Amino acid sequence: MSFKDFQLHQKINAGVAACGYTIPTPIQKEAIPPVLAGRDILGLAQTGTGKTAAFVLPLLQHLLKGPRKKVRALIVAPTRELAEQIHENIGQMAQHTGLRSVAVYGGVGKQPQIKTIRDGVEIVVACPGRLLDLLNDKAFNLRAVEVLILDEADHMFDKGFLPDIRRIIKQLPRDRQTLVFSATMPREIRHLAEDILRNPVTVQINHTLPAPTISHALFQVSKTKKTALLKNILTEREMASTLVFTRTKHKAKSLALQLQKAGFSAVAIQGNLSQSKRQQAMDGFRDGTFKILVATDIAARGIDVSGITHVINFDVPDTAETYTHRTGRTGRATRNGHALTFASHDDNKMISLIERNLGKKLARERLPVLVNEAGGHVSEEKSESFSRGIPSRKKPSTTGRGKNRSSKAASFDFGVGRRQ
Numbered sequence: 001m002s003f004k005d006f007q008l009h010q011k012i013n014a015g016v017a018a019c020g021y022t023i024p025t026p027i028q029k030e031a032i033p034p035v036l037a038g039r040d041i042l043g044l045a046q047t048g049t050g051k052t053a054a055f056v057l058p059l060l061q062h063l064l065k066g067p068r069k070k071v072r073a074l075i076v077a078p079t080r081e082l083a084e085q086i087h088e089n090i091g092q093m094a095q096h097t098g099l100r101s102v103a104v105y106g107g108v109g110k111q112p113q114i115k116t117i118r119d120g121v122e123i124v125v126a127c128p129g130r131l132l133d134l135l136n137d138k139a140f141n142l143r144a145v146e147v148l149i150l151d152e153a154d155h156m157f158d159k160g161f162l163p164d165i166r167r168i169i170k171q172l173p174r175d176r177q178t179l180v181f182s183a184t185m186p187r188e189i190r191h192l193a194e195d196i197l198r199n200p201v202t203v204q205i206n207h208t209l210p211a212p213t214i215s216h217a218l219f220q221v222s223k224t225k226k227t228a229l230l231k232n233i234l235t236e237r238e239m240a241s242t243l244v245f246t247r248t249k250h251k252a253k254s255l256a257l258q259l260q261k262a263g264f265s266a267v268a269i270q271g272n273l274s275q276s277k278r279q280q281a282m283d284g285f286r287d288g289t290f291k292i293l294v295a296t297d298i299a300a301r302g303i304d305v306s307g308i309t310h311v312i313n314f315d316v317p318d319t320a321e322t323y324t325h326r327t328g329r330t331g332r333a334t335r336n337g338h339a340l341t342f343a344s345h346d347d348n349k350m351i352s353l354i355e356r357n358l359g360k361k362l363a364r365e366r367l368p369v370l371v372n373e374a375g376g377h378v379s380e381e382k383s384e385s386f387s388r389g390i391p392s393r394k395k396p397s398t399t400g401r402g403k404n405r406s407s408k409a410a411s412f413d414f415g416v417g418r419r420q
Contacts, residue, residue: 025050066392
């Protein structure tokens with residue numbers, strides 16, 4: 001099947017060709033036809049499956065007919081990065097159509113956003129908080145919206161946005177098409193979907209399973225030795241582009257600083273950064289200035305970097321579905337990817353749930369001899385089987401000097417801060 005089979009307008013097909021799209025992904029193949037037919041959609045798919053194009057392409061087809069320079073479509077996203085990413089994707093796919101979009105989010109001035117909307121756009125891509133600010137200021141209204149799209153709906157629940165979403169929906173026409181896309185489906189999102197969707201088509205593309213191109217490995221290590229293990233792995237392995245997940249923004253900030261001081265080209269992205277510094281960090285990670293990006297789950301939503309070779313769960317995620325979402329950022333577009341997880345004994349239960357979801361055991365890896373901050377060796381921890389609790393008796397291998405260590409620390413401090 002090719003994109004031409006969707007019978008999209010030639011101006012949209014020109015944008016598809018410019019983006020280099022040839023064969024639709026499963027979510028695109030299943031979602032685009034019912035969206036083109038005007039049906040409401042509940043789409044469940046892991047990250048990296050191409051769901052942005054799955055809703056943008058039929059949306060553009062719909063908007064080609066009808067008035068211009070008025071807000072006819074609203075896309076709501078939980079983070080600034082995701083809103084900007086969707087806006088950029090629309091710009092690429094709509095480049096020959098004359099249709100325009102604007103990204104609306106906090107952390108930057110309101111007036112440029114208001115001016116762009118008033119100059120005439122058909123699509124608003126917005127984060128809930130800033131959107132409500134502009135609506136409350138009466139900068140514009142949603143009375144002409146024909147299509148509502150909620151992207152990453154599960155994460156909007158995580159961030160406490162559901163009350164805001166319901167306030168926004170009250171300002172929309174009842175007669176509209178609604179699309180809800182989510183990587184996971186907690187009960188609250190299921191209820192929201194039931195409330196706002198009319199006789200929806202459900203499209204589910206293995207949303208609980210990571211891509212088959214990803215290898216999965218586990219290190220059993222105490223919390224106090226995770227940083228030493230991370231430095232060792234980054235030094236000894238070929239890791240071109242690595243995304244490291246922590247549970248809190250404080251830890252992301254602290255860990256990135258420790259990696260910088262150790263000579264790695266690392267940067268953190270977390271909620272306290274200004275928009276300009278977040279953008280600098282993301283641009284640096286995309287272009288290879290930074291080989292390592294340390295992020296929380298919230299900050300990582302909207303990260304769209306196709307060449308990520310490794311995902312490291314420095315902290316084990318809270319749910320098995322979050323594990324899928326994290327690891328789905330590597331192994332994209334048929335590339336091989338690697339997911340490494342650092343787990344202490346406290347994480348046994350979650351590891352079991354992750355393995356049940358995967359349908360297989362995570363490959364156990366032995367710990368290397370870890371080097372402490374003073375340059376001496378810390379005592380080796382034995383890598384134990386989660387299933388049996390039997391210590392491994394193999395001797396550790398020694399490590400060499402850094403193959404992948406940056407020659408100097410990153411010269412930028414994107415909100416990583418200094419120790420007090």
